[in-house]
Amino acid sequence: MTRPAPARSPQEPADTVTGGIGTSPLRPDGTLKVRGEFAYSSDLWHEDMLWGATLRSPHPHARIVRLDVSRALAQPGVHAVLTHEDVPGENLYGLKYQDTPALAEDRVRYQGEPVAILAADHPEIARQALKHIVVEYEVLEPVTDPERAAHDETLPKLHPGGNLVRYQRIVKGDPETKADVVVSGVYEIGMQDQAFLGPESGLAVPDDDGGVDLYLATQWLHVDQKQTARALGLPPEKVRLTLSGVGGAFGGREDLSMQIHSCLLALRTGRPVKMVYNREESFFGHVHRHPAKMYYEHGATREGDLVYVRARLYFDGGAYASKTPVVVGNGTTLSVGPYNVPNAKIEGWGVYSNNPTCGAMRGLGAVQPTYAYESQMDKLAAALGMDPADLRIRNAMSEGSTNVTGQLVDFPAPVAELIQRLKDMPLPPERGEDADIRDLPGGASNVTHGEGVVRGVGYGVTIKNISYAEGLDDYSTARVRLQVLGGEPVAMVHTAAAEVGQGLVTLQQQIARTELGVPRVTVHPADTSVGDAGSSSASRQTYVTGGAVRNACRAVADAVYSLAERRLGRSATGMSLAGGKIVAADGEVVASLVDLLGEEIVEETREFHHRKTYPLDPETGQGDAHVQYGFSAHRAVVDVDVELGLVKVVQLDCAQDVGKAMNPDAVIGQIQGGSAQGLGLAVMEEIQVVDGKVRNPSFTDYLIPTVLDMPPMRIAVLERPDPHAPYGVRGVGEPPTISSTPAVANAIRAATGLELPRVPIRPEHITGT
Amino acid sequence: MRVNVIVNGEPRQADNVWEGESLLYVLRERLGLAGSKNACEQGECGSCTVYLDGVPACACLVAAGQAEGREVRTVEGLADGEQLDPIQESFVECGAVQCGFCTPGLLVTAHDLVARTEKPSDAEIREALAGNLCRCTGYEKILDAVRLAAARKEHA
Ligand code: FES
Ligand code: FES
Numbered sequence: 001m002t003r004p005a006p007a008r009s010p011q012e013p014a015d016t017v018t019g020g021i022g023t024s025p026l027r028p029d030g031t032l033k034v035r036g037e038f039a040y041s042s043d044l045w046h047e048d049m050l051w052g053a054t055l056r057s058p059h060p061h062a063r064i065v066r067l068d069v070s071r072a073l074a075q076p077g078v079h080a081v082l083t084h085e086d087v088p089g090e091n092l093y094g095l096k097y098q099d100t101p102a103l104a105e106d107r108v109r110y111q112g113e114p115v116a117i118l119a120a121d122h123p124e125i126a127r128q129a130l131k132h133i134v135v136e137y138e139v140l141e142p143v144t145d146p147e148r149a150a151h152d153e154t155l156p157k158l159h160p161g162g163n164l165v166r167y168q169r170i171v172k173g174d175p176e177t178k179a180d181v182v183v184s185g186v187y188e189i190g191m192q193d194q195a196f197l198g199p200e201s202g203l204a205v206p207d208d209d210g211g212v213d214l215y216l217a218t219q220w221l222h223v224d225q226k227q228t229a230r231a232l233g234l235p236p237e238k239v240r241l242t243l244s245g246v247g248g249a250f251g252g253r254e255d256l257s258m259q260i261h262s263c264l265l266a267l268r269t270g271r272p273v274k275m276v277y278n279r280e281e282s283f284f285g286h287v288h289r290h291p292a293k294m295y296y297e298h299g300a301t302r303e304g305d306l307v308y309v310r311a312r313l314y315f316d317g318g319a320y321a322s323k324t325p326v327v328v329g330n331g332t333t334l335s336v337g338p339y340n341v342p343n344a345k346i347e348g349w350g351v352y353s354n355n356p357t358c359g360a361m362r363g364l365g366a367v368q369p370t371y372a373y374e375s376q377m378d379k380l381a382a383a384l385g386m387d388p389a390d391l392r393i394r395n396a397m398s399e400g401s402t403n404v405t406g407q408l409v410d411f412p413a414p415v416a417e418l419i420q421r422l423k424d425m426p427l428p429p430e431r432g433e434d435a436d437i438r439d440l441p442g443g444a445s446n447v448t449h450g451e452g453v454v455r456g457v458g459y460g461v462t463i464k465n466i467s468y469a470e471g472l473d474d475y476s477t478a479r480v481r482l483q484v485l486g487g488e489p490v491a492m493v494h495t496a497a498a499e500v501g502q503g504l505v506t507l508q509q510q511i512a513r514t515e516l517g518v519p520r521v522t523v524h525p526a527d528t529s530v531g532d533a534g535s536s537s538a539s540r541q542t543y544v545t546g547g548a549v550r551n552a553c554r555a556v557a558d559a560v561y562s563l564a565e566r567r568l569g570r571s572a573t574g575m576s577l578a579g580g581k582i583v584a585a586d587g588e589v590v591a592s593l594v595d596l597l598g599e600e601i602v603e604e605t606r607e608f609h610h611r612k613t614y615p616l617d618p619e620t621g622q623g624d625a626h627v628q629y630g631f632s633a634h635r636a637v638v639d640v641d642v643e644l645g646l647v648k649v650v651q652l653d654c655a656q657d658v659g660k661a662m663n664p665d666a667v668i669g670q671i672q673g674g675s676a677q678g679l680g681l682a683v684m685e686e687i688q689v690v691d692g693k694v695r696n697p698s699f700t701d702y703l704i705p706t707v708l709d710m711p712p713m714r715i716a717v718l719e720r721p722d723p724h725a726p727y728g729v730r731g732v733g734e735p736p737t738i739s740s741t742p743a744v745a746n747a748i749r750a751a752t753g754l755e756l757p758r759v760p761i762r763p764e765h766i767t768g769t
Numbered sequence: 770m771r772v773n774v775i776v777n778g779e780p781r782q783a784d785n786v787w788e789g790e791s792l793l794y795v796l797r798e799r800l801g802l803a804g805s806k807n808a809c810e811q812g813e814c815g816s817c818t819v820y821l822d823g824v825p826a827c828a829c830l831v832a833a834g835q836a837e838g839r840e841v842r843t844v845e846g847l848a849d850g851e852q853l854d855p856i857q858e859s860f861v862e863c864g865a866v867q868c869g870f871c872t873p874g875l876l877v878t879a880h881d882l883v884a885r886t887e888k889p890s891d892a893e894i895r896e897a898l899a900g901n902l903c904r905c906t907g908y909e910k911i912l913d914a915v916r917l918a919a920a921r922k923e924h925a
């Protein structure tokens with residue numbers, strides 16, 4: 001007997017909304033979501049399901065001397081307790097390198113590393129039973145300084161190959177050349193968390209074929225399937241994944257969390273197993289943004305032309321590799337920003353340490369250097385006596401520029417225009433004597449009436465690569481079906497691409513409506529029964545899955561034209577689909593789809609591959625590594641209470657080029673949400689790690705911006721189509737997160753005159769206490 | 770223990786409830802009302818906000834026993850059958866929903882604000898929503914939605 005899917009899943013979004021590309025139809029899942037009926041992964045439920053729980057290491061670095069689960073297993077209501085010995089397949093997984101144990105064997109490398117798992121009747125029984133698992137640790141000295149981890153051979157080796165995950169050097173022109181004006185600085189960035197609201201969760205349901213169905217929130221079904229199947233020792237087709245509602249992702253769901261664990265427990269107990277992390281566990285259960293230390297030196301002519309950039313970048317990857325190799329690749333190749341730089345020497349190190357593992361987060365690898373080089377640009381402007389925006393415009397790259405790895409920018413790059421747009425926006429009015437106290441730094445807590453408050457303005461500009469880089473064939477697959485249902489032509493789109501909240505389901509409908517000229521389009525739930533769509537990350541889904549849906553729709557349309565040609569004896573040349581009809585080249589209606597198709601179902605599956613990229617030369621770092629870039633710029637206006645160190649961002653404006661605004665409202669939504677995350681990094685968000693231990697794993701102590709922290713935004717969206725991309729699109733999701741951080745930081749510097757070489761900027765950095 | 774609650778106007782009963790279970794757990798796992806969300810379970814994010822005897826409260830901070838005999842209105846109880854409440858409509862129309870995980874809690878908070886405040890100023894809206902975290906939207910479209918719902922109510 002095959003078990004039924006869990007109650008409350010999959011989703012059935014409304015298919016009645018209309019609107020093609022370039023318009024802003026409402027989300028088909030919006031009504032379900034406002035009714036509270038949309039099933040997120042933590043809402044899944046199955047009769048006779050068990051609850052899983054995870055025992056995690058309290059130590060950042062320790063040897064496991066003894067592990068005894070017998071007492072936990074004897075607890076009433078506990079059905080299974082598993083350790084690494086119960087992993088039937090390979091106990092190592094990983095996105096880039098297979099270096100992460102599903103369950104720790106003889107050693108733990110970070111605080112929170114999973115050591116054992118169990119399943120019980122009630123979540124509280126499960127949590128209590130964890131306390132009966134006996135683990136004896138021999139505590140070891142943790143490796144916590146990434147710069148030392150890169151160079152100090154005497155430190156303990158955390159992995160067989162040592163503590164270096166990746167080193168990359170980029171050399172362009174003559175990096176030793178001299179310049180009239182030189183500025184340098186050392187910049188640090190703290191560990192940011194994705195802090196998606198929906199906790200890691202899912203439901204694993206064992207099947208009678210020895211396989212398992214997993215319903216979960218993720219960013220990439222197929223990569224989870226591959227890694228999970230390998231650990232379970234099963235062929236991938238026996239590990240079937242279905243996307244359930246995702247409560248935000250931002251990169252934090254790229255690595256596995258509960259996938260292998262819930263499946264192991266379900267297969268062992270023969271019962272559905274639900275796992276839901278609580279917030280504290282979520283902080284331990286996913287990877288974070290890489291903290292970094294960056295040494296920068298910029299040289300320029302007296303007129304303000306950049307002559308060289310020299311930089312050394314250290315990225316702390318924590319216990320396991322995750323996306324560290326990509327962070328080093330992106331970090332170095334994007335290290336000089338959207339500027340023309342004839343000479344450069346850049347070095348990047350990504351290292352292992354006993355700090356929490358770091359991996360993907362929105363703006364991957366570009367956030368850190370952007371904060372540093374944009375700080376440098378302001379410093380350089382000050383040294384030259386120039387306006388910071390003018391200095392940036394003067395050096396802005398454009399179409400035809402060659403970047404630091406020697407790659408030609410053969411698509412629009414309107415960087416100067418973005419900055420100019422911001423410059424031209426009006427500034428908010430000066431704060432008057434009668435300012436509402438709630439608008440001052442410190443807000444309603446009435447800490448100032450305006451005395452000691454100074455205002456500053458700052459810019460931040462960024463470049464981010466879209467899609468996966470350095471030679472990866474980063475493709476997507478879509479299946480599109482056209483048939484007559486209830487007397488109407490209906491299209492159905494099926495992909496494995498994850499809707500994580502960004503609006504992908506809406507977009508797939510828009511594309512199908514535009515391509516097939518039918519108003520009714522349904523989107524099949526994303527699962528692994530269709531080909532790989534790649535990850536909902538790197539700002540790539542609209543581009544790549546959008547491209548696949550377009551290709552499949554066009555194949556369906558071609559099949560329809562051939563049918564018309566055969567049945568009606570008309571030449572298919574120049575035919576098109578509109579309003580549910582087939583229209584000939586001369587505009588004459590050939591037939592309605594209803595009449596032509598009758599009972600027939602037309603279905604096509606197509607892939608979209610973006611143009612090829614190439615690995616970087618290991619010695620010189622030269623190479624055509626990237627597919628496309630996204631560009632955005634911010635201008636921040638801040639009020640700073642210099643006595644108390646409190647900051648109020650008064651206005652945050654953004655200009656971004658999106659190539660083609662496929663859904664203009666969704667684009668604005670991405671810019672607003674991304675800008676808030678960047679603001680968070682500038683002034684409040686940090687996982688505080690001391691000696692490898694996390695000090696603030698809760699929403700009480702890890703602060704994300706509230707509605708009181710986000711100021712009004714003016715947004716300018718440019719549409720300069722990329723000729724190489726479907727519909728001219730340019731990835732949208734990441735850039736606004738990246739450029740808002742330096743804009744806010746630079747504004748605080750402008751207000752205070754302080755160096756502030758670290759984000760998040762805390763009150764004590766401003767008051768000097 | 771057994772807990773009796775009036776949920777969205779209907780008397781409901783949950784059996785075998787453990788000491789220490791929250792109202793949120795009872796709603797989600799025992800009564801099948803998963804609309805109220807579990808983002809922090811510590812009273813920090815507002816995702817689990819429900820009306821308790823007409824006053825918005827974090828269901829994760831209410832012990833199941835404390836809810837005995839009381840009236841709870843959840844996000845599932847905002848709409849009138851098929852007809853969405855104006856605040857729900859304006860959230861959909863304004864694009865205030867992205868992943869939507871914050872939405873149920875925000876809706877209850879905003880519903881309460883609009884019900885008790887005529888023409889709320891921006892500062893009042895911000896103050897009212899400050900206990901509800903949203904990680905996706907940057908709040909601007911949520912503010913739009915509340916403004917729209919308040920304006921519609923005024924003209925209704
Ligand atoms: S879940 Fe109750 S406040 Fe966060
Ligand atoms: S829409 Fe995702 S948390 Fe608010």
